[in-house]
Amino acid sequence: MAVIGEGDLAPDDLRWASARELGRLAVEAGFRVATGGLDGVMAAASRGAAEAHAYREGDVIGVLPSYDRATANEWVDIVIPSGLGIARNVVLMALADVVVAIGGGAGTLSEIAIAWQLGRPVVAVQGLGWAGRLGGQAVDARRTDVVASVGTATEAVARALDVCG
Amino acid sequence: MAVIGEGDLAPDDLRWASARELGRLAVEAGFRVATGGLDGVMAAASRGAAEAHAYREGDVIGVLPSYDRATANEWVDIVIPSGLGIARNVVLMALADVVVAIGGGAGTLSEIAIAWQLGRPVVAVQGLGWAGRLGGQAVDARRTDVVASVGTATEAVARALDVCG
């Protein structure tokens, strides 16, 4: 599961708590958690994943834009310092079996649109940002499903399990 | 100028005519025209560019997803068969001084979001698709401008000249 969302959240932002819970529940449910490896939602989801009871080393993947491993947040096990800049978002979406978005600005929006093109199921947590705006909608007509809209991290993981069948 | 929009338009679609006019006017105004090099809006804008009076060989650039030059539409002068798949969209946005969107599905949406991250001015032609939906809005709060909303190809080029100083 890829978890996407803003990189500059304050740790007291509700989305930070939501992403951390999402990371934890994802690993409890048997997913690995992949993110862009940096801060905000990425760090929160990585931290949650690493705190899960079911966590095993290797469950947290971070695909960095730069070649600099030191930019990864401390909970990433498998650092992929791609050096690809923004194009690393395509690699992240491609490696995901399902994508869960929390909040999100232009980076998250681009990732949702890329995931849609690649046929990846997308789940959006209701709230601020592009996840909130796109939940329940189709990005375009090429697919018959929609960006799933869920209210909580628990529902997000349940939906992810459904679509990953 | 990068021109973006759907790749599977019928030639009698109004967006095809609009993209062709846009390509022509862009070259008359002194721009090169870069696209994803394939069909639909990409082909229309490339054709229009090649039909401009001011056209010089080299004015039409196509950044292809595959390594196969033969997939470029016939009006592309400088074929960049990137082999990068969807990540070629990032290269296209990066090389543009300004981006003009006509219609558009998930691919166009991802490009607008990437252009926004890269600080490229974005101009959207009113109408269907993501260009129509995003015109007049900010993609997120990192920039103080908005996706410019224009009604015609003529206005799009005028706006592009404005923002490119």
Add this chain to the structure above:
Amino acid sequence: MAVIGEGDLAPDDLRWASARELGRLAVEAGFRVATGGLDGVMAAASRGAAEAHAYREGDVIGVLPSYDRATANEWVDIVIPSGLGIARNVVLMALADVVVAIGGGAGTLSEIAIAWQLGRPVVAVQGLGWAGRLGGQAVDARRTDVVASVGTATEAVARALDVCG
């Protein structure tokens, strides 16, 4: 550890056996094994890794050129279907802490040269191909080390442990 080498070896090729042994010993020594995810040396190293006693699910990473997960060999745990074509070689070298080459044609040569630019230690198993030709040499003057030359998989892993300190 990234293991690189030819993708079209016959399973009875000595390099296949060597790569399998290398994958196994790498995991026994505590490394993850990352490859280009396809056949030949990539499959052999992945298989060896998966057969190690110390193997844990997640130890075998494959960075594919296409978006098609089904092209990964059966021993890859973490499939990264990058869609980047040949540029996936850069991602593979970037994620490696150390690179071990066995045999190798132009693809392997490009990877060694990229690893060199990225400052990754490179270990070459003596024998045919570019690994054999470059072992003991500097690729250029920017680094003071050389491509380490070793005779066996056992020595390769020992050297990898040394340089990853």
Add this chain to the structure above:
Amino acid sequence: MAVIGEGDLAPDDLRWASARELGRLAVEAGFRVATGGLDGVMAAASRGAAEAHAYREGDVIGVLPSYDRATANEWVDIVIPSGLGIARNVVLMALADVVVAIGGGAGTLSEIAIAWQLGRPVVAVQGLGWAGRLGGQAVDARRTDVVASVGTATEAVARALDVCG
């Protein structure tokens, strides 16, 4: 034509003069000149291209590793600030119809190896560096040709015209 070689040559290096002459002759012969857009051989070839009598604006392409247009040398007309880091070398090789190497360290070596994989004809100017070492040789057995070895810029362009037939 892509011209590749070291990025940190002194302007009084013989390879600088050779690359400048090569850029000039390439444009006189009807080629566009594409490079990595930075300094050394890249700047020299770009400058030579821009000084050709047959030069038209648009003949000099630079594919930069960063998103920063300001890193391009002053003779580049079409700046492609790819943001792809070292992976921009793959884009450069892919867009070339023929590749000419002068001197060269690990970057040039990786480019020759990538061009070989992509089926691009490669011409090497005799002398120092990887161009000198690989001239006259096959990179691997997948192709029946060799890296052409030439003594001068004039011969390089003649050979490039031959192979681009």
